[in-house]
Amino acid sequence: MRHEAAQLWTPDGFVADAVFEVDERGCCIRVDARASRGAAGIVLPGMPNLHSHAFQRAMAGLAERRMHPHDSFWSWRETMYGFAARIGPDDLHAIAAQLYVEMLEAGYTQVCEFHYLHHRPDGARYEDPAAMSLALVEAARETGIGLTLLPVLYMTGGFDGRALSPRQARFRHDVDGYLRLVERLRALESPRLRVGVALHSLRAVPADALAAVLAALDDASLPIHIHIAEQVAEVEDCLAARGARPVEWLLDHAAVDERWCLVHATHLTGDEVRRLARSGAVAGLCPTTEANLGDGVFPLRDFLEAGGRLGIGSDSHVSVSPVEELRWLEYGQRLVTRSRNVAADEAAPSTGERLFAAALAGGAQASGAPIGALRDGARADAVVLDEAAPLLAGRDARCLIDTWLFAGNANLVRETRVAGERLVEGGRHRARDSIAARYRRCMARLVEAD
């Protein structure tokens, strides 16, 4: 199938009057610039969303009340645990499908699910121990989004190896049970489903378990994700227990490379910044969630100058928008440095293009999928912006991405395709209404159970 674009975003920036074809497997072939005249459309690669806890979409907005004299990440976590306890496989399916519709409408075409809600609330296995994972797989299949499923290994409640609390019983695996789940899910892999592994965090995965999992799954292309250095308390606990900061410890004790995504990595020393950048791993930044949770500000400028790779995730889903993530990733920097265009430099003067290109490349790497660019052999994940939007009036290609990311409020995404398949048209996912109706019924049940 032949596609045209007045402006097509490539790893080298926009090319005009482009043509690309998509084969029957949903891959791009024959991408040519200046092959068309009078083509319409601003066409971008779909954005990978490298960090998601789908169930949290249903509690967005519920924790914006003061419940402690000093509210923090840790008090938020208690609210989240209470909510998580009520969610079963059907609920997770309904919530994730609603979320994935919103992602596709926002221009995300792949989502990395950092999935730890494995078992029944009391920790007992479901009849099918993979039931919750399969709910996510089904929600992705139903909506058409690409999924990188990352079942989470979660074993201990702190660096001292203490057992999980009763509220965390749903999350628990031993290494063998975990590896069985991973193997079961890897058998399902397809062009839109990758399976990788997630280590919840250094406090939740003992060092020997971490080593055992990595040894058992020695695969050069396996996505490996981990929460790290999100909170100052976590850095302090790690220093006390292991004599090193979390990122420092991980870099010393694991072969961190391009397979890895270090989620948050908020609190870094200059040395950790340089070592992480050199490793080739992706920093998984979640600006709206990190702001909502009061995590702190990532050292973006230093990390980019060191050649670091990054991507974005919507994480807790208080926001589902690559625009808000990238806008406020930059704005957080501006607020604390009192300067402008922090992510840009002489070689890459457009702040929007610099961040957009970085998030496409880093997100694709963290997803373990051939996405992030519309080039020969890549999966044809494409987003079409509304070129008639008043916001873009008078904007040439040079400032399109800046204007899209740093100005306006309306969602400009008109069309979203995954593997060439058109899922969003006129800004609406093709199953928006039925999926929203099922989500509303699910929420009514959950509220009643409260």
Added chain:
Amino acid sequence: MRHEAAQLWTPDGFVADAVFEVDERGCCIRVDARASRGAAGIVLPGMPNLHSHAFQRAMAGLAERRMHPHDSFWSWRETMYGFAARIGPDDLHAIAAQLYVEMLEAGYTQVCEFHYLHHRPDGARYEDPAAMSLALVEAARETGIGLTLLPVLYMTGGFDGRALSPRQARFRHDVDGYLRLVERLRALESPRLRVGVALHSLRAVPADALAAVLAALDDASLPIHIHIAEQVAEVEDCLAARGARPVEWLLDHAAVDERWCLVHATHLTGDEVRRLARSGAVAGLCPTTEANLGDGVFPLRDFLEAGGRLGIGSDSHVSVSPVEELRWLEYGQRLVTRSRNVAADEAAPSTGERLFAAALAGGAQASGAPIGALRDGARADAVVLDEAAPLLAGRDARCLIDTWLFAGNANLVRETRVAGERLVEGGRHRARDSIAARYRRCMARLVEAD
């Protein structure tokens, strides 16, 4: 005309099943709670937007490129001046009307125009010296939004009294000419048009001119706005020239009271925080612009604890959304304090409600108009949210405002009324398409002239 609401926001929070009537002048009468059964709709007062430079809407997104080794507010200002030089009365009308449509669709029902683009680019007067002001009045009339027009007094280029640069020639008045303009505009006042005064900043208005204007316009209800303490360099210059910080100097030399709105007021000492709060003046916060420009972070918690009043403005219009302003006002605090629910306290535990209520009251005060609450005698400015939005599924009145402000990305405003007149229906302003078409033609002209 009789209106019903399943939930109606009042200064005491939501009341259920409310009824209110609007008389022929567009005022609320007979607001009653629990007077209806089975009413539909989440009805909020319209939000006042207390700081706008309408023409800047047309350049949103153009300054997100690195043009200096250390980009800042001051390099942004050069871009803005170059753009401003090309705008005449017809352009300003077209741009402002587009902006006001976007404001009404976002739930703003009143806008305070801090208007300094008075003359021809070379400083010569237009045939009608009020031509640019009248373009704003006409844009407000055409779209239906309430307008507080604040013609700006702009005289000098620094605390040393230096003359304005050629690029600032359009802004300049002497005190007599300025007072004539104010008087001319005050004669136009109506239920939807207030006229006040704006002093550009302490660096642009010499102390004697400031005193002369305030003496000439001694009116207990006159809105008086001023840019202040936005930039660290401005604080340093003021200290050097006048031996006091800007807010400190103003509080010492003017009778700052409820008529005043101090716009930005970003850089405050603890003493300035307490004195500003005690004065009864409103702090005019513009979180998205302040982030875009790298201004810094307002001391919100201390100011609220001292009883300070605040409102929000979209200022440069990189964003036109009370949701994004209030969300990121709070999030900026969370990022720098590493805690959550900063604006809330034990007496007002909902962060969203605390900020929403404050911005309604402070915005109304700064606007000098009987708005900000749907109560007897107030102008009937009302916004109806989409209660069927999936985002609000399972949310009761207690967390409606939190969810609206801190979660989701779609604009939930379905209907907006000003003085009882329905301007936005189904999320669309009644003249959206024709005003957008005119705006596009205007932008094509401006780009051609570049």
